[in-house]
Amino acid sequence: MSHRSAAAIAAIAVALSSLAVAQAQELKGDAAAAKKKIARCEGCHGIPGYRTAYPVVYRVPKLGGQQADYIAKALQAYKSGERSHPSMRGIAAGLSDQDMADFAAYYAGAAK
Ligand code: HEC
Numbered sequence: 608m609s610h611r612s613a614a615a616i617a618a619i620a621v622a623l624s625s626l627a628v629a630q631a632q633e634l635k636g637d638a639a640a641a642k643k644k645i646a647r648c649e650g651c652h653g654i655p656g657y658r659t660a661y662p663v664v665y666r667v668p669k670l671g672g673q674q675a676d677y678i679a680k681a682l683q684a685y686k687s688g689e690r691s692h693p694s695m696r697g698i699a700a701g702l703s704d705q706d707m708a709d710f711a712a713y714y715a716g717a718a719k
Pocket residue numbers: 645647648649650651652666667668669670677678679681682690691692694695698710
């Protein structure tokens with residue numbers, strides 16, 4: 608291998624790795640952004656406590672204080688069908704990866 612092509616390969620590798628970093632940063636959860644779209648979760652993952660008020664009272668997992676990673680993975684799992692709860696599947700199906708990251712950041716930092 609010539610020096611030149613080795614340098615080119617190194618440059619490509621650097622470019623690719625910085626691209627990966629940029630993508631990871633893009634998916635950083637933004638708790639402030641989540642606040643604007645959290646209304647559709649709060650009806651069930653309500654405050655205070657963690658029960659639904661409507662249509663019937665049933666237990667819903669408490670999200671506040673859970674690990675952001677766990678929350679994001681749970682949402683991915685509902686979306687993919689790996690987790691099968693019908694209401695959460697319906698909700699997660701409409702979420703983008705960014706939404707999931709935002710909600711995860713929000714709930715991980717929330718006490719409720
Ligand atoms: C219609 C009621 C309802 C709404 C609205 C709702 N959820 Fe849920 N959610 C549930 C129920 C019920 C469960 C428990 C499902 C199960 O047993 O798998 C759950 C589970 C979860 C879990 C997994 C928790 C755990 O401990 O494993 C996450 C994360 C979650 N919801 C996030 C959200 C987010 C984010 C929103 C808003 C985009 C939302 N939910 C909106 C009812 C709801």
